[in-house]
Structures are given as structure tokens and as C-alpha cells.
Amino acid sequence: MKWLFKANKTGFRFGFKIFIPNLVFHNIMETQGKRFVNIEEADIWACLKNNDLDALSYFFKKYYSTLFNYGLKINRDEYLVEDAIQDTFFKFWNKRNRLADATSPKAYIIKSFRNTLLEKIEAHNKKQEVDPFGFIHETESVQDRIMEDEAASELREKMDRGLDLLPPRQREIIYLKFYRNIDYQEIADVLGISYQSVRNSVHVSIKALRQILLSVIIFIVNYLS
Amino acid sequence: MNFNFEAYNLEDLISDESFQRWAKSIGTIDEDHMWNVRYASSADMRELMNHAKLAILTLSRTEAEVDPRKVDIAWNDLNHRINPTKPKAPIFKKLSFAVAFSVLFICLTWLVIHFQGGNYVTYQTGYGQKKEIVLPDGSQITLNANSTLRTYDEWDKENRAVWLDNGEAYFQISKTKGKDRFVVHSNDFNVEVLGTKFNINMSATSTEVMLSEGKIRLSSSKENQIMKPGQLAIVDKSGSLAVREVNVSHYDAWLRNNLVFDNRSLTVVADLIEAQYGVSVYLADDIKNKMLAGEMPNGNLELLLKALEVTLDLNISKSGDAILITKNSP
Numbered sequence: 247m248k249w250l251f252k253a254n255k256t257g258f259r260f261g262f263k264i265f266i267p268n269l270v271f272h273n274i275m276e277t278q279g280k281r282f283v284n285i286e287e288a289d290i291w292a293c294l295k296n297n298d299l300d301a302l303s304y305f306f307k308k309y310y311s312t313l314f315n316y317g318l319k320i321n322r323d324e325y326l327v328e329d330a331i332q333d334t335f336f337k338f339w340n341k342r343n344r345l346a347d348a349t350s351p352k353a354y355i356i357k358s359f360r361n362t363l364l365e366k367i368e369a370h371n372k373k374q375e376v377d378p379f380g381f382i383h384e385t386e387s388v389q390d391r392i393m394e395d396e397a398a399s400e401l402r403e404k405m406d407r408g409l410d411l412l413p414p415r416q417r418e419i420i421y422l423k424f425y426r427n428i429d430y431q432e433i434a435d436v437l438g439i440s441y442q443s444v445r446n447s448v449h450v451s452i453k454a455l456r457q458i459l460l461s462v463i464i465f466i467v468n469y470l471s
Numbered sequence: 472m473n474f475n476f477e478a479y480n481l482e483d484l485i486s487d488e489s490f491q492r493w494a495k496s497i498g499t500i501d502e503d504h505m506w507n508v509r510y511a512s513s514a515d516m517r518e519l520m521n522h523a524k525l526a527i528l529t530l531s532r533t534e535a536e537v538d539p540r541k542v543d544i545a546w547n548d549l550n551h552r553i554n555p556t557k558p559k560a561p562i563f564k565k566l567s568f569a570v571a572f573s574v575l576f577i578c579l580t581w582l583v584i585h586f587q588g589g590n591y592v593t594y595q596t597g598y599g600q601k602k603e604i605v606l607p608d609g610s611q612i613t614l615n616a617n618s619t620l621r622t623y624d625e626w627d628k629e630n631r632a633v634w635l636d637n638g639e640a641y642f643q644i645s646k647t648k649g650k651d652r653f654v655v656h657s658n659d660f661n662v663e664v665l666g667t668k669f670n671i672n673m674s675a676t677s678t679e680v681m682l683s684e685g686k687i688r689l690s691s692s693k694e695n696q697i698m699k700p701g702q703l704a705i706v707d708k709s710g711s712l713a714v715r716e717v718n719v720s721h722y723d724a725w726l727r728n729n730l731v732f733d734n735r736s737l738t739v740v741a742d743l744i745e746a747q748y749g750v751s752v753y754l755a756d757d758i759k760n761k762m763l764a765g766e767m768p769n770g771n772l773e774l775l776l777k778a779l780e781v782t783l784d785l786n787i788s789k790s791g792d793a794i795l796i797t798k799n800s801p
């Protein structure tokens with residue numbers, strides 16, 4: 247059933263339309279990677295404000311994974327999340343000359359992305375119930391490799407249920423802090439709350455998870471001894 | 472620093488950023504030193520810190536990074552959106568060498584394609600013809616009459632792609648284990664899918680994409696849109712997108728050898744007949760805006776014309792490849 251029909255030599259014109267930009271952009275990507283080595287992100291952000299497309303590319307590529315994973319925690323729809331990333335950076339470029347100075351471009355980017363995504367979700371699912379930050383425990387824990395037996399998976403489930411019981415905002419902060427390694431100050435910027443509230447929120451969450459954490463700790467200690 | 476061990480409990484330690492860095496071994500030398508001193512200070516402190524460290528490692532999970540190739544593709548999409556026509560001049564100046572190289576490469580590619588006849592496999596249908604294509608991944612494509620579709624001659628499992636150059640086609644794309652993308656390229660837009668069923672119909676002025684199942688992303692030079700089942704997107708030549716809900720069965724009726732019109736003007740019907748049967752249809756001015764709704768038999772021109780004649784009370788005469796449609800004068 248494979249390839250029954252002869253190639254038609256007149257049809258290749260269309261192929262070029264797709265080929266030309268792809269090749270050109272690919273070359274751009276390869277050359278720009280070296281430009282921003284050892285440069286503060288705030289300075290790269292200034293480059294972006296100064297019409298530097300390479301700077302946009304730098305941030306896009308650097309934070310794509312972070313935004314994608316974070317977005318999937320807010321909404322499971324991969325396409326919606328990808329679109330929100332595109333729109334976020336598209337907006338940055340369109341209003342690049344009016345962008346605020348960002349001491350932490352990271353926090354600013356994550357914050358803008360979060361807002362864009364939430365707007366998109368609202369526009370898209372007007373009828374459906376939205377459950378932002380409904381789940382965060384689909385990824386593998388560092389400890390998963392240690393705890394491989396049944397008792398361990400039971401504990402893991404307990405841990406997941408514990409996380410589920412946290413209010414969404416607390417869960418989101420735990421995610422940003424412990425999964426994505428983002429500083430308290432940056433989390434505060436992203437969520438538009440104070441440093442102290444972020445810290446307190448983590449403290450409260452840990453307190454709520456205390457019993458589960460302790461049983462995990464005891465399990466590991468026994469396992470290792 | 473005055474440090475009160477008793478007052479420092481598990482929650483405090485776990486929520487301390489400096490301690491988190493120590494637990495993950497990513498702290499500065501000074502930080503490490505400070506915590507190591509505390510660690511050595513007493514057995515109780517040691518136990519507390521060990522427990523807090525385990526708790527942090529339990530809470531911390533590493534997420535998979537997005538495949539860099541996927542990020543590159545996403546960046547290309549964005550670039551395309553920023554510069555729909557051509558990239559900005561300064562970039563080109565900087566990269567004139569790269570561009571020259573690319574052009575050379577394209578020329579070479581073209582030469583290779585031209586003289587070896589390789590790289591693409593083209594599927595074409597003539598007037599009144601239909602063709603079923605099964606791709607190596609199990610995806611099925613049905614080509615309607617007078618349509619052209621191309622694929623790479625060497626199937627790339629991870630970057631599944633076809634080019635619809637003209638005409639109409641119905642796609643039944645199978646999902647792969649690796650959730651690999653399938654992209655339908657056309658002149659004005661790209662359709663990106665995971666696994667789904669949809670129809671694309673290209674005409675001179677616009678292209679219609681109808682989704683029957685699953686989810687696809689349409690991206691033209693201007694816009695980017697996720698489509699849901701039962702939606703029809705109309706992309707015009709400028710790249711503008713308009714989406715509305717439609718009756719799916721009207722758009723895949725041609726698969727069942729039927730033509731379905733939901734209030735289409737005779738002009739549209741005439742275009743369709745021309746595209747499908749390779750004839751020229753001439754419409755009298757006073758009936759051009761007459762609307763047609765209903766299902767018509769397809770596959771046989773005579774039968775179709777007869778049905779049209781009766782339904783709309785028209786007079787249809789045929790000479791060779793020319794068809795003249797006028798009002799039926801009493």
C-alpha cells in the first residue's frame with residue numbers, strides 16, 4: 247500500500263515556502279546561543295526592550311520547559327498551554343518598547359504567562375468548571391527510586407492525597423518552590439503577594455503535611471538502616 | 472549568629488530557603504559552612520536537620536524538560552507570527568553568510584530533487600476521482616476529486632507531515648505511542664494534530680477546515696487557533712481565521728459520495744461542480760444568488776445536474792465541457 251504513485255516534479259514550489267524560513271530560522275538559533283553567556287538576565291531583558299529578537303529567543307527557550315510544566319499543572323490542555331506561551335512572548339515582542347524594567351525577568355515572564363493562561367482558560371471554558379492547580383503530583387519524586395516497594399507506594403499516595411487537601415494557592419506555592427526551585431521573592435512577584443505571605447504559606451503547608459512527612463521520613467530512615 | 476535550637480522546629484527548617492539550598496547541595500560555600508557547623512553542634516540538631524532534608528527531598532520532584540526540538544519548532548511558530556512576511560533586515564545583515572549558505576543548500580536540494588525525482592511522493596486525483604491513501608503510521612487520508620497531496624518519500628516517524636497543495640481531503644490520523652505530531656502543511660496555514668479526524672477543503676479564495684473528532688491546532692500567518700470537534704474554520708488568503716459550529720455530516724458527505732449543501736448559493740455550487748468534474752459552468756445573472764439546501768447525489772454529473780434542475784426549477788443545458796444554467800421559463 248506504500249507509495250503507489252509517482253513523484254510529480256511540478257509540485258515542489260510549495261515545499262520551498264516551508265523550507266526557506268525553517269532553514270533561515272534554524273541558522274539564527276545556532277548563532278544566537280553564544281551571545282548571552284554570562285550576562286545578567288536583567289540586561290538581556292534590556293536588550294529585548296531594545297528590539298533584540300535574540301533576547302526574546304533566549305527567554306523563550308530558557309523558560310519554555312518551566313512555563314509548559316507549570317501551565318500543565320494549571321490546565322491539562324497541552325495546546326492551550328502552548329498557545330498561552332506563544333501569546334505571552336508575542337505580547338512581549340509587540341510591546342517590547344513599553345515593557346517595564348524587570349529586576350527578575352524570570353518572575354515577570356512567569357507572572358505574565360500565568361495571567362495569559364488564566365485569561366485563555368476563562369475564555370475557552372466558559373461553560374466548564376475550572377480547577378486551577380487541581381493536581382501536581384504526576385511527576386516522579388526524587389525519593390521514588392528509593393521507595394520502590396508497596397509500603398513506599400502507599401506512602402507516596404498518602405503524600406499525594408496530602409497535597410491534594412491543601413488549598414490551591416498553597417499547592418501552587420509548594421509546586422513553584424519545590425518542583426521548580428523558584429525563590430520566595432520571585433514566587434511573591436508571580437502571584438502578586440508579599441514575600442512574607444509566601445513564606446508563611448509554605449510554613450502552613452508543611453505543618454499540614456507534617457504527619458505524612460514524618461511517616462515518610464521514618465520509613466526512609468528505617469529502610470536505609 | 473545566635474541560634475536557638477529548641478525554637479527551630481521541622482517546619483521552620485523546611486521552609487527556610489537557605490536550608491533548602493543546603494539540603495539540595497546547591498548552596499553557597501558560606502551557607503554550607505553555616506549549616507555544617509549547626510549540623511555538627513549536637514545529635515538532636517543532626518537528627519532534626521536529617522529529617523528536614525529528607526522531607527525537602529521528598530517534596531522536591533524533577534519534572535521532565537520539554538524536548539529541545541519541540542521548543543525550536545515552537546520558536547519557529549512564534550517567529551513566523553512576529554514576521555509573517557520576512558525576518559527583519561538587521562538579522563539578515565548579521566546572517567548574510569548563513570542565508571547565502573541556506574540559499575546554496577536549497578539550490579542543491581532542488582537540484583537533487585529535480586534530477587533524482589526523490590524526496591516527495593505526490594498523490595493526485597483527476598476530475599471525478601477519489602483516492603484512499605494509507606500512510607506508514609496507519610493514518611488514512613481520502614483525497615477528493617482534483618486534489619494534490621505530497622509526503623516525504625522517507626517517512627519520518629517523529630515528524631509526521633504531509634502537504635495538501637490543492638483540493639480537498641479527509642484525514643484520519645492515528646495516534647502514536649510517542650504522541651508524535653502530525654502536521655498538514657498548506658499554502659496559507661498549518662494544521663497540527665495528535666490523532667483525530669478532520670476535513671480540509673481548499674478553494675481559490677479560502678480554505679475550510681472541519682474537525683470531526685479530536686483536537687487540532689490551526690496556525691496561519693496571522694492567527695493561531697485550537698479547534699474543537701464540530702467546528703469549521705475558514706481561512707482566507709490573508710490568513711484571517713473565522714470559526715463556527717457546523718453539522719459535521721455536511722462536510723464529510725463526499726466520503727459517502729454525496730454532496731450536502733447547507734444554504735449555499737448557486738455560485739458556490741457551480742464552483743464545486745467545476746472543481747469536481749473539470750467542466751465550465753455558466754450561471755445566468757438572475758439565479759446566481761439562489762440558495763440550495765439538501766443532499767445531492769455525486770459521482771455522476773448527469774445525475775447531479777438532473778437533481779439540481781428538479782430541486783431548483785432550473786433549465787440546464789450541456790454542450791461538451793460547458794454547462795449553461797438558466798431559469799426555467801414557463
